[in-house]
Amino acid sequence: MKLTPLHDVHEKLGARMVEFGGWQMPVQYGPILEEVTTVRTKAGLFDLSHMGRVCVSGKDRERFLDTICTNFVAKIPLGAIRYTLFCRADGNPIDDLLVYRSADEVFLVVNASNTDEDLAWMRHHARGFEVVIQDQTEELAMIALQGQASQATLQEMTRDLDLASIGYYKFGYGTVADIPNMRVSRTGYTGEDGFELYIPKDDAVRVWNECLAHGTKLGLKPIGLAARDTLRLEAGMPLYGHEIDATHNPIEAGLEFGVSFKPEKGDWIGRDALEKIAHNKTRHLVGVRTDGPRVPRQGYELYAVGSDEKLGEIVSGSVSPTIGANIGTGYTGEDGFELYIPKDDAVRVWNECLAHGTKLGLKPIGLAARDTLRLEAGMPLYGHEIDATHNPIEAGLDFGVSFKPEKGDWIGRDALEKIAAKKTRRLVGVRTDGPRVPRQGYELYSVGGSAAGSAPKQAGGERLGEIVSGSVSPTIGANIGTGYVPVGHGKPGDPVEIDIKGKRQAATFCALPFFSRTRK
Numbered sequence: 001m002k003l004t005p006l007h008d009v010h011e012k013l014g015a016r017m018v019e020f021g022g023w024q025m026p027v028q029y030g031p032i033l034e035e036v037t038t039v040r041t042k043a044g045l046f047d048l049s050h051m052g053r054v055c056v057s058g059k060d061r062e063r064f065l066d067t068i069c070t071n072f073v074a075k076i077p078l079g080a081i082r083y084t085l086f087c088r089a090d091g092n093p094i095d096d097l098l099v100y101r102s103a104d105e106v107f108l109v110v111n112a113s114n115t116d117e118d119l120a121w122m123r124h125h126a127r128g129f130e131v132v133i134q135d136q137t138e139e140l141a142m143i144a145l146q147g148q149a150s151q152a153t154l155q156e157m158t159r160d161l162d163l164a165s166i167g168y169y170k171f172g173y174g175t176v177a178d179i180p181n182m183r184v185s186r187t188g189y190t191g192e193d194g195f196e197l198y199i200p201k202d203d204a205v206r207v208w209n210e211c212l213a214h215g216t217k218l219g220l221k222p223i224g225l226a227a228r229d230t231l232r233l234e235a236g237m238p239l240y241g242h243e244i245d246a247t248h249n250p251i252e253a254g255l256e257f258g259v260s261f262k263p264e265k266g267d268w269i270g271r272d273a274l275e276k277i278a279h280n281k282t283r284h285l286v287g288v289r290t291d292g293p294r295v296p297r298q299g300y301e302l303y304a305v306g307s308d309e310k311l312g313e314i315v316s317g318s319v320s321p322t323i324g325a326n327i328g329t330g331y332t333g334e335d336g337f338e339l340y341i342p343k344d345d346a347v348r349v350w351n352e353c354l355a356h357g358t359k360l361g362l363k364p365i366g367l368a369a370r371d372t373l374r375l376e377a378g379m380p381l382y383g384h385e386i387d388a389t390h391n392p393i394e395a396g397l398d399f400g401v402s403f404k405p406e407k408g409d410w411i412g413r414d415a416l417e418k419i420a421a422k423k424t425r426r427l428v429g430v431r432t433d434g435p436r437v438p439r440q441g442y443e444l445y446s447v448g449g450s451a452a453g454s455a456p457k458q459a460g461g462e463r464l465g466e467i468v469s470g471s472v473s474p475t476i477g478a479n480i481g482t483g484y485v486p487v488g489h490g491k492p493g494d495p496v497e498i499d500i501k502g503k504r505q506a507a508t509f510c511a512l513p514f515f516s517r518t519r520k
Helices: 007-012 032-041 061-065 112-125 150-156 203-217 224-233 271-279 341-362 368-375 414-420
Strands: 018-019 024-030 043-047 053-058 081-087 092-103 106-110 132-135 138-148 171-176 177-183 196-202 221-222 286-292 300-304 311-318 325-332 425-432 443-445 462-472 480-488 494-500 502-510
Touching: 007 018, 007 106, 024 224, 032 043, 032 224, 043 203, 053 061, 053 112, 061 106, 092 112, 106 112, 112 132, 112 177, 138 150, 138 203, 150 203, 171 462, 177 203, 203 221, 224 325, 286 311, 368 462, 368 480, 425 462, 425 494
Parallel strands: 043 221
Antiparallel strands: 018 024, 043 138, 053 106, 053 132, 081 092, 092 106, 138 196, 171 177, 177 196, 286 325, 300 311, 311 325, 425 480, 425 502, 443 462, 443 494, 462 480, 494 502
């Protein structure tokens, strides 16, 4: 079994060590749920030296990788990182990985259990390309800081690099712990902000200890792999061997963002199969939540309520201290459709839908429920999240806006480009377990100055913005809403107060969407 350069440090810290992917790794240092909460509220330090690290160089490096990667490697901006997969011809993955594109090399981070298979796959398919594939797993250690205090901790140790200048899924180089030209990236596998450090193995212990020395006062603690698994599950991030494996492909797993079918990318292994699946999906990944005492675990079966019909099975599960429930992911064939019908046939088709679906639980649903459903799913409604005073950039709808030069000019482009370059407010979610529902027009205030539920609005903290949509959510089990606040406010988990008819009600900022079953 392999040992990371930090193995002895983990043992001295009292970690429980287990085998993982051929390595002996710390699964926990203390109670797992406390470790999860530490990362969500402060920061955690992770040893990720078991992950495979591979450097691909040579003049054909990008052309070669574009024949075996699902994403478009040659189009990754310099200094940026993208998620991708290696797939077999049937479209099922060998592994998922991150790709770092530099001017003279492409750096890959792969899963520990698949490193040897990945290297063999790359070397086999590199024939005929002018490339050099270098396994750097043994010579480099890998440490991650994740959580709200990660940037402040790491910046104290860093020279020649302003960490604020590194965007999400970007990387740079600086002097960290007196080690020059260290690669520093900003990705993460927890749903929190954070950084990864790639360290010469002989310096790993010193850098680890310096991280703790600088970060302990901010709440930084070492975190094991068990908490990391819960954190990534809460954040909806896949794990090879669970959400994806030799029988679960990236399209069904909702990972289309890591797959490129652009003609200019050319052919790649698995492309034909995945294009066919994309046009005719038969199952997809969903989330499940239960307030019952038992945790859904991999292999547990999913059934329709009151029926012997098997829908699918769980692929990941955990207790979630952040959600306050047991959560899991699984595959089912559940989906939805829209029908566009000649008006004279509308009544007949409606009645046929009910005739066929009533035995399966299908019922007619009104617009009020539809509004709650779309709010739970974080979907905008004109007149609420967007209107004549709320633009799509601030509403988080950047995916529906293209600034590509080849699109040319369009009405609103100049204004939205300026807003995108300097946003002043953003859409956030709020949740309250109080008795009153946040409604459009209710004001949001920072916590401070007055007790929630008693004082008039003038006595409280700073006015941040106002609610634009709100509803009771039976799915979440709380009152929820969306609202606009200045950039820099609204971090998930932070407290906020809602002024409801002159009285304050305590609430919490939440990530959007509140609920997600499918990813289209």
